[in-house]
Amino acid sequence: xxxxxxxxxxxxxxxxxxxxxxxxxxxxxxxxxxxxxxxxxxxxxxxxxxxxxxxxxxxxxxxxxxxxxxxxxxxxxxxxxxxxxxxxxxxxxxxxxxxxxxxxxxxxxxxxxxxxxxxxxxxxxxxxxxxxxxxxxxxxxxxxxxxxxxxxxxxxxxxxxxxxxxxxxxxxxxxxxxxxxxxxxxxxxxxxxxxxxxxxxxxxxxxxxxxxxxxxxxxxxxxxxxxxxxxxxxxxxxxxxxxxxxxxxxxxxxxxxxxxxxxxxxxxxxxxxxxxxxxxxxxxxxxxxx
Amino acid sequence: xxxxxxxxxxxxxxxxxxxxxxxxxxxxxxxxxxxxxxxxxxxxxxxxxxxxxxxxxxxxxxxxxxxxxxxxxxxxxxxxxxxxxxxxxxxxxxxxxxxxxxxxxxxxxxxxxxxxxxxxxxxxxxxxxxxxxxxxxxxxxxxxxxxxxxxxxxxxxxxxxxxxxxxxxxxxxxxxxxxxxxxxxxxxxxxxxxxxxxxxxxxxxxxxxxxxxxxxxxxxxxxxxxxxxxxxxxxxxxxxxxxxxxxxxxxxxxxxxxxxxxxxxxxxxxxxxxxxxxxxxxxx
Numbered sequence: 098x099x100x101x102x103x104x105x106x107x108x109x110x111x112x113x114x115x116x117x118x119x120x121x122x123x124x125x126x127x128x129x130x131x132x133x134x135x136x137x138x139x140x141x142x143x144x145x146x147x148x149x150x151x152x153x154x155x156x157x158x159x160x161x162x163x164x165x166x167x168x169x170x171x172x173x174x175x176x177x178x179x180x181x182x183x184x185x186x187x188x189x190x191x192x193x194x195x196x197x198x199x200x201x202x203x204x205x206x207x208x209x210x211x212x213x214x215x216x217x218x219x220x221x222x223x224x225x226x227x228x229x230x231x232x233x234x235x236x237x238x239x240x241x242x243x244x245x246x247x248x249x250x251x252x253x254x255x256x257x258x259x260x261x262x263x264x265x266x267x268x269x270x271x272x273x274x275x276x277x278x279x280x281x282x283x284x285x286x287x288x289x290x291x292x293x294x295x296x297x298x299x300x301x302x303x304x305x306x307x308x309x310x311x312x313x314x315x316x317x318x319x320x321x322x323x324x325x326x327x328x329x330x331x332x333x334x335x336x337x338x339x340x341x342x343x344x345x346x347x348x349x350x351x352x353x354x355x356x357x358x359x360x361x362x363x364x365x366x367x368x369x370x371x372x373x374x375x376x377x378x379x380x381x382x383x384x385x386x387x
Numbered sequence: 388x389x390x391x392x393x394x395x396x397x398x399x400x401x402x403x404x405x406x407x408x409x410x411x412x413x414x415x416x417x418x419x420x421x422x423x424x425x426x427x428x429x430x431x432x433x434x435x436x437x438x439x440x441x442x443x444x445x446x447x448x449x450x451x452x453x454x455x456x457x458x459x460x461x462x463x464x465x466x467x468x469x470x471x472x473x474x475x476x477x478x479x480x481x482x483x484x485x486x487x488x489x490x491x492x493x494x495x496x497x498x499x500x501x502x503x504x505x506x507x508x509x510x511x512x513x514x515x516x517x518x519x520x521x522x523x524x525x526x527x528x529x530x531x532x533x534x535x536x537x538x539x540x541x542x543x544x545x546x547x548x549x550x551x552x553x554x555x556x557x558x559x560x561x562x563x564x565x566x567x568x569x570x571x572x573x574x575x576x577x578x579x580x581x582x583x584x585x586x587x588x589x590x591x592x593x594x595x596x597x598x599x600x601x602x603x604x605x606x607x608x609x610x611x612x613x614x615x616x617x618x619x620x621x622x623x624x625x626x627x628x629x630x631x632x633x634x635x636x637x638x639x640x641x642x643x644x645x646x647x648x649x650x651x652x653x654x655x656x657x658x659x660x661x662x663x664x665x666x667x668x669x670x671x
Binding site: 110144147148149150151164166167168169171173175177178179181183184188192193195196197198199219245 | 401402403404405409410412413416417420421424425482486487488489490491492493494495496497666667668671
């Protein structure tokens with residue numbers, strides 16, 4: 098069942114277009130991850146879907162109604178803004194719970210789950226990770242069919258990341274639609290569906306398997322030097338990416354690995370071989386060169 | 388959690404928003420908690436009005452006259468209460484605008500009026516405390532108070548309330564006009580400080596008000612509110628010319644005039660807050 102529908106959504110600030118003619122449908126029970134480089138428009142798209150920003154053009158519907166009429170149906174995590182510095186975690190959580198018709202006391206259980214013990218310390222004195230745990234508890238507490246989460250795992254420790262992923266998996270299994278924005282390939286592993294947003298437009302949309310299958314052969318360069326210009330000419334977009342101690346690129350459709358090897362012999366230096374695509378490669382391909 | 392139970396059928400049974408009064412209380416409690424945790428805000432709210440009273444009231448030769456001291460204490464009490472209201476309102480509002488917290492607040496089913504009234508209520512509660520402190524210090528310093536009638540304390544509280552609404556509305560007007568939340572508190576304070584001095588310490592020293600302004604001290608909201616309160620709680624004796632011209636505004640029609648200011652400005656500011664912040668992208 099379609100829960101959120103965006104049609105032709107555009108948004109500008111000043112003279113700069115942040116979203117351009119975006120169409121998107123979100124279905125219940127589905128976990129969708131919006132991926133893209135920093136500043137690509139993910140946060141603005143999520144804010145528009147939540148009703149936190151008003152599109153300049155286009156329309157958004159939640160269960161067929163304007164967002165303003167169905168704000169009770171969603172819960173929105175806005176990156177770095179929910180925590181109110183002069184309040185304690187307890188006071189801040191209570192404030193948001195008091196304003197949401199489907200909120201309940203679940204935020205206390207969620208704070209337990211995220212192991213946030215110090216609830217009476219002012220948030221200005223808390224670490225970024227502690228504030229993020231509070232924001233997650235505040236956002237996941239209401240019983241709603243739509244959760245919109247902007248970079249929810251930033252600054253979390255690995256234990257909290259796993260707790261978060263368990264929590265959203267539970268909600269999706271119960272029928273909720275979960276949409277989260279991220280620029281971290283790791284978040285993509287929790288997704289049923291990936292949507293790439295680049296320069297304000299949706300450039301790729303599909304399941305992780307579909308989008309991984311769309312990634313061309315990955316060429317791995319190891320050793321000193323990396324690929325020179327002659328080798329890059331055989332890579333999609335002429336571009337290579339660092340991946341730990343190696344450099345990778347995507348083999349252009351009209352090139353063969355032998356072409357790259359020959360180019361590397363001319364330039365000397367790195368060894369070349371084909372490799373399986375990782376989620377990092379998936380991200381780099383769709384976000385930067387596709 | 389039961390998100391699956393939030394189906395079309397059950398959604399018909401659930402309210403789409405929290406009741407209005409609970410929204411107001413949520414904003415009021417949050418604003419009050421923020422202020423009580425903020426030493427700087429408490430200093431400006433509760434101690435600075437006393438400092439100004441001591442500086443201008445006791446330091447400029449008013450100490451010998453119980454009536455003048457009491458009137459000045461009421462005047463600075465109103466000045467302080469307004470400052471408190473503005474600090475409370477502008478500080479929390481601009482804070483939310485600056486960090487773009489309104490993206491979150493707009494995603495909630497909130498009434499803009501509840502937002503406005505809640506923030507205002509917190510400021511008003513603190514402003515009453517501020518007013519009481521200055522008036523108390525005035526009494527200790529020798530100010531001479533006398534209740535005009537049994538309902539005089541209520542009239543003063545109402546005047547404070549209406550005046551605080553005027554001040555809050557001015558802050559909203561400034562915020563929506565400037566489109567830059569960083570200047571709201573400063574510009575609002577400049578406006579109100581200007582009114583304070585242009586009306587001769589809120590109408591307590593009429594001869595200080597320049598030319599035409601001295602004739603409208605019972606019309607301009609800051610001096611009107613202050614002079615209503617002075618009429619009701621300061622011992623002006625039988626002197627018909629006390630703090631005049633014009634005569635002190637003792638008739639009920641002056642309270643209605645102040646209410647008209649408050650209601651009119653609140654209507655305008657409430658509409659602007661809705662349009663600028665909730666229906667628009669305020670803070671972006």
